[in-house]
Amino acid sequence: MTVTRVRIEGATVRYGTGRHAVTAVDCVDLDLQAGRCTGLVGESGSGKSTLARAVTGLTRLSGGQITVNGAPVRRPRRDVQLIFQDPYASLDPRRTVGQSVAEGLGPAAPRGRTARTDAIIRLLDQVSIEASTIGSYPSELSGGQRQRVALARALAAEPAVLVADEITSALDASVQGSILNLVRDLQRAWGFALLFISHNLAVVRYVSDTVTVMYCGQIVESGPTKEVLARPEHPYTRSLLQSIPSLSRLATEDLTDAASPVAIPAQVAVRTSQAATADPADPAAPPSGCRFHPRCAVGPLNRPDRTICLTSDPARDAASRRHHAACFFAAPEPGADAESPAHLGPARNS
Amino acid sequence: MRSRSRWLAAFRTPVGVISSILVLALIVVAIVAPSAFGHGASVDDLRQALRGPSAQHLLGTDALGRDLLDRVLVATRLSLIMAALATLIATVGGLLLGALPAVTGRRAGALIGAFINLTFAFPGLLLAMFLAIIFGLGEQGAVLAIGISGIPSIARLAQTLTASIASADYVTAARMLGVRRDKVITRHVLPNIAEPLVISVTLSLGSALLAFAALSFIGLGIQPPGYDLGELLNQGLPQISYDPAASLGPALTVVIAGAAFNLLGDAVARALGPTAVPAGRRRRSQGSAAPASPPVTSGNVLAVDDLTVAFPGPSGALTPVAGVSFALAPGEVVGIVGESGSGKSLTALGVSRLVDSPGVVSAGTLSFAGADLLTRNGPAVRALLGTSLSMVFQDPLSALNPAIKIGPQLAEVTRVHQGQPRKDALARAVDRLSAVRLPAPAKLARQYPHELSGGMRQRAVIAMGLMGAPKVIIADEPTTALDVTVQSQILDLLRTVQAQERAAILLISHDVAVVGQLCQRVLVMYAGRIVEDLPAAALAADAAHPYTRALVATVPDMTTDRDQPLATIAGRPPSPASLPPGCAFAPRCMFATEQCHTQRPALTSFGTRRRVACWHPQITEAAVPLAEGTVPG
Numbered sequence: 015m016t017v018t019r020v021r022i023e024g025a026t027v028r029y030g031t032g033r034h035a036v037t038a039v040d041c042v043d044l045d046l047q048a049g050r051c052t053g054l055v056g057e058s059g060s061g062k063s064t065l066a067r068a069v070t071g072l073t074r075l076s077g078g079q080i081t082v083n084g085a086p087v088r089r090p091r092r093d094v095q096l097i098f099q100d101p102y103a104s105l106d107p108r109r110t111v112g113q114s115v116a117e118g119l120g121p122a123a124p125r126g127r128t129a130r131t132d133a134i135i136r137l138l139d140q141v142s143i144e145a146s147t148i149g150s151y152p153s154e155l156s157g158g159q160r161q162r163v164a165l166a167r168a169l170a171a172e173p174a175v176l177v178a179d180e181i182t183s184a185l186d187a188s189v190q191g192s193i194l195n196l197v198r199d200l201q202r203a204w205g206f207a208l209l210f211i212s213h214n215l216a217v218v219r220y221v222s223d224t225v226t227v228m229y230c231g232q233i234v235e236s237g238p239t240k241e242v243l244a245r246p247e248h249p250y251t252r253s254l255l256q257s258i259p260s261l262s263r264l265a266t267e268d269l270t271d272a273a274s275p276v277a278i279p280a281q282v283a284v285r286t287s288q289a290a291t292a293d294p295a296d297p298a299a300p301p302s303g304c305r306f307h308p309r310c311a312v313g314p315l316n317r318p319d320r321t322i323c324l325t326s327d328p329a330r331d332a333a334s335r336r337h338h339a340a341c342f343f344a345a346p347e348p349g350a351d352a353e354s355p356a357h358l359g360p361a362r363n364s
Numbered sequence: 365m366r367s368r369s370r371w372l373a374a375f376r377t378p379v380g381v382i383s384s385i386l387v388l389a390l391i392v393v394a395i396v397a398p399s400a401f402g403h404g405a406s407v408d409d410l411r412q413a414l415r416g417p418s419a420q421h422l423l424g425t426d427a428l429g430r431d432l433l434d435r436v437l438v439a440t441r442l443s444l445i446m447a448a449l450a451t452l453i454a455t456v457g458g459l460l461l462g463a464l465p466a467v468t469g470r471r472a473g474a475l476i477g478a479f480i481n482l483t484f485a486f487p488g489l490l491l492a493m494f495l496a497i498i499f500g501l502g503e504q505g506a507v508l509a510i511g512i513s514g515i516p517s518i519a520r521l522a523q524t525l526t527a528s529i530a531s532a533d534y535v536t537a538a539r540m541l542g543v544r545r546d547k548v549i550t551r552h553v554l555p556n557i558a559e560p561l562v563i564s565v566t567l568s569l570g571s572a573l574l575a576f577a578a579l580s581f582i583g584l585g586i587q588p589p590g591y592d593l594g595e596l597l598n599q600g601l602p603q604i605s606y607d608p609a610a611s612l613g614p615a616l617t618v619v620i621a622g623a624a625f626n627l628l629g630d631a632v633a634r635a636l637g638p639t640a641v642p643a644g645r646r647r648r649s650q651g652s653a654a655p656a657s658p659p660v661t662s663g664n665v666l667a668v669d670d671l672t673v674a675f676p677g678p679s680g681a682l683t684p685v686a687g688v689s690f691a692l693a694p695g696e697v698v699g700i701v702g703e704s705g706s707g708k709s710l711t712a713l714g715v716s717r718l719v720d721s722p723g724v725v726s727a728g729t730l731s732f733a734g735a736d737l738l739t740r741n742g743p744a745v746r747a748l749l750g751t752s753l754s755m756v757f758q759d760p761l762s763a764l765n766p767a768i769k770i771g772p773q774l775a776e777v778t779r780v781h782q783g784q785p786r787k788d789a790l791a792r793a794v795d796r797l798s799a800v801r802l803p804a805p806a807k808l809a810r811q812y813p814h815e816l817s818g819g820m821r822q823r824a825v826i827a828m829g830l831m832g833a834p835k836v837i838i839a840d841e842p843t844t845a846l847d848v849t850v851q852s853q854i855l856d857l858l859r860t861v862q863a864q865e866r867a868a869i870l871l872i873s874h875d876v877a878v879v880g881q882l883c884q885r886v887l888v889m890y891a892g893r894i895v896e897d898l899p900a901a902a903l904a905a906d907a908a909h910p911y912t913r914a915l916v917a918t919v920p921d922m923t924t925d926r927d928q929p930l931a932t933i934a935g936r937p938p939s940p941a942s943l944p945p946g947c948a949f950a951p952r953c954m955f956a957t958e959q960c961h962t963q964r965p966a967l968t969s970f971g972t973r974r975r976v977a978c979w980h981p982q983i984t985e986a987a988v989p990l991a992e993g994t995v996p997g
Contacts, residue, residue, distance in 0.1 A: 057848065090540040095540055096540060108556060120541075187876065216921045261876060294847055
């Protein structure tokens with residue numbers, strides 16, 4: 015069996031025409047590999063869900079191409095499966111758990127009633143759903159259980175690529191953990207290539223081997239998870255990381271006097287100068303040059319001399335390195351940023 | 365069976381009973397009448413021609429001396445059969461046409477949709493008359509004409525319903541699994557649009573009956589010697605001045621039959637439609653024996669003791685919030701954290717007296733800024749709440765009226781509650797918009813809510829809360845709908861507001877980290893009760909309740925060990941309808957003993973302002989010195 019490889023090359027998705035055209039995904043390059051989890055992070059409007067639909071063939075590309083083992087994806091195919099965000103909408107309310115999972119069984123699946131039931135029970139077992147649930151309707155299940163059934167249905171198609179689009183964001187905290195564990199276990203057992211999409215960096219960090227950060231339809235940074243999150247080079251990635259509320263950081267930073275209720279929390283410390291100000295860019299009217307420049311802490315907002323950010327788009331010719339950021343002033347620390355464009359070409363850093 | 369009891373309940377209503385009796389009667393007449401009254405209806409007796417009503421002929425006789433009542437009863441069969449056939453044609457044709465756009469490509473689908481809309485715009489009866497002439501007069505022509513003219517309305521309904529199902533995630537999933545389009549229609553689409561269609565089809569049976577009567581009445585339907593109700597009406601009309609019964613008899617039958625099916629449609633709709641909360645049986649829940657004395661110190665801006673929110677349920681009252689007690693000191697920032705269904709949002713609504721009927725709020729104490737909200741309930745309290753308590757909800761768009769510009773909308777707060785002149789109120793609105801760090805506030809005040817981004821709208825809502833002099837800001841999931849970077853801005857803003865306005869904040873969130881970030885003190889809720897009250901700094905490592913500890917452990921953060929599986933909590937929270945007698949968390953708790961399953965632990969105080977409701981609290985040494993007054997760090 016060949017090792018699955020998904021190549022996304024210059025993928026562009028445009029909605030609408032003329033003045034109303036919106037480029038949701040703009041010239042994105044990305045590779046997915048069997049047994050690897052690629053995390054995709056971004057805020058609303060970043061194009062991450064559109065890219066997910068393009069990978070599954072649900073949305074047609076306006077430019078570029080996506081291939082699975084060399085074959086271009088043009089329409090939905092059984093070896094590329096998608097898990098949805100809302101477990102309450104992804105199962106037909108009028109069909110039983112067994113019927114829903116059976117839908118995933120393909121032409122190669124065993125014939126005959128008992129053989130098929132056995133296959134369904136085996137799949138349910140993979141996602142830790144009891145065999146007795148086979149006749150239950152979705153309304154009898156919790157959100158977490160429904161998400162498990164949706165996973166079993168996708169597994170029935172024996173996917174080479176699984177796209178998980180915000181699969182835990184509709185779930186409660188105590189359920190999220192078990193679904194993340196399950197996804198990791200399934201990937202190890204089945205070896206599919208996993209594209210894991212989330213707005214939650216901590217969740218992406220936990221499941222992904224590599225992480226890709228999208229902003230306003232473009233990839234701004236990607237690389238091995240550990241490196242990107244420990245030494246983020248793009249100012250946007252840094253602002254994302256700084257925005258994450260964290261209890262462990264609180265425990266080390268907090269000096270609040272619990273006995274005095276009126277004290278202002280110590281965390282009021284001015285972090286805002288580093289975090290992104292203003293709202294995320296609108297893909298319908300992307301800013302000129304670097305799309306992040308109106309919010310960038312190290313861009314022309316604070317450094318008027320950096321006019322290149324206003325005129326050139328650093329994401330346009332992204333160099334594919336192990337760890338790269340689409341930024342003229344990419345640097346691991348905000349203080350240590352290069353004084354002049356790292357090279358003549360964008361997005362190179364040494 | 366739930367669905368069966370719903371049918372029974374729907375048909376026990378007056379509408380259900382009347383419509384079923386009428387429809388049953390019509391069916392019996394249709395079956396029995398031709399054999400029972402066929403003789404009187406068809407045999408000519410010219411000696412009896414054109415007689416008025418008498419004991420022998422209740423509705424009189426027609427021009428050939430046939431009994432009109434017999435004829436009306438016999439005609440019912442033909443009318444019903446034709447109506448049923450026409451409805452069948454309309455339903456099958458409508459379904460096929462309406463579902464077609466889902467099967468064909470996008471362009472063909474749009475064309476079919478336009479065609480359906482075009483035909484739908486054409487008056488149904490006019491279309492029927494037109495078709496009746498084309499198909500020829502008589503039974504067959506009438507059925508085809510009315511059947512086909514009924515297609516557009518069913519097709520349009522089917523098209524709309526199909527389109528909504530066709531974009532559902534489970535249909536997308538089926539497409540990705542390679543399920544054929546026709547299978548998708550029969551497997552997913554048809555079963556899910558069946559309910560509204562059944563209602564519509566029942567209703568159209570009634571209108572088909574009326575349409576046949578109309579068609580025959582104007583002579584385009586059944587031709588003599590055949591007769592249906594409309595044809596009888598047509599025959600009787602010339603004599604209406606001296607023999608009204610001859611036309612009123614069939615007319616009344618048509619009305620009754622039409623009404624019967626329309627009412628039946630209503631009853632079916634009630635059985636299949638969304639369930640309403642059964643009214644009545646509102647019971648005031650008795651306040652459960654107040655457990656721990658709430659840490660009410662004088663001077664609290666908000667004091668809540670034994671707050672209970674009850675809703676009528678199918679078997680007795682449900683209490684999604686029970687025995688909640690807490691207090692907010694002026695300027696204090698307190699969080700309520702819990703999973704969905706824990707009662708955290710209802711607690712906030714109960715405190716601000718915003719629980720909608722049939723919910724009932726009861727409490728031992730509910731005082732806000734010195735005013736007792738339980739006993740006093742008038743314009744004074746409303747004005748106090750209006751200016752001193754502000755609410756921020758998850759969805760800023762629904763908190764703002766889309767039709768009013770931002771400035772006037774904010775100005776309304778002080779104009780209504782403080783009688784501030786329009787100009788001053790507008791000036792204050794602009795000032796408040798700049799206080800929440802919105803750029804160009806004067807320009808923004810002239811914009812509509814939809815022109816703002818999500819983060820800006822949430823700022824505007826917070827600014828609205830700052831129009832008065834808020835003593836408490838209740839923020840219910842204020843950042844859940846926002847992006848991470850925007851969330852951090854809004855949290856920063858709330859901090860600033862708290863510092864500048866000295867307002868206390870009650871932040872409700874499902875996200876432990878968000879609550880921990882902003883708050884000084886955190887109330888953890890589970891199954892409608894506060895299970896722990898602790899300083900935010902203690903959340904990470906020093907929580908006493910096993911649930912708090914488990915909740916914190918399950919949320920991955922940027923330091924979670926990626927090589928270990930995430931901690932999980934087995935099981936799921938109990939529903940308010942089936943709460944266990946003991947601790948609600950006991951079935952999922954690793955420390956649970958026999959006592960936990962049988963006795964509910966009270967919320968008891970320990971340490972400095974800490975409370976926990978647990979038989980086996982995990983109190984570490986770090987919490988104990990705190991109890992003795994030593995301030996760490």
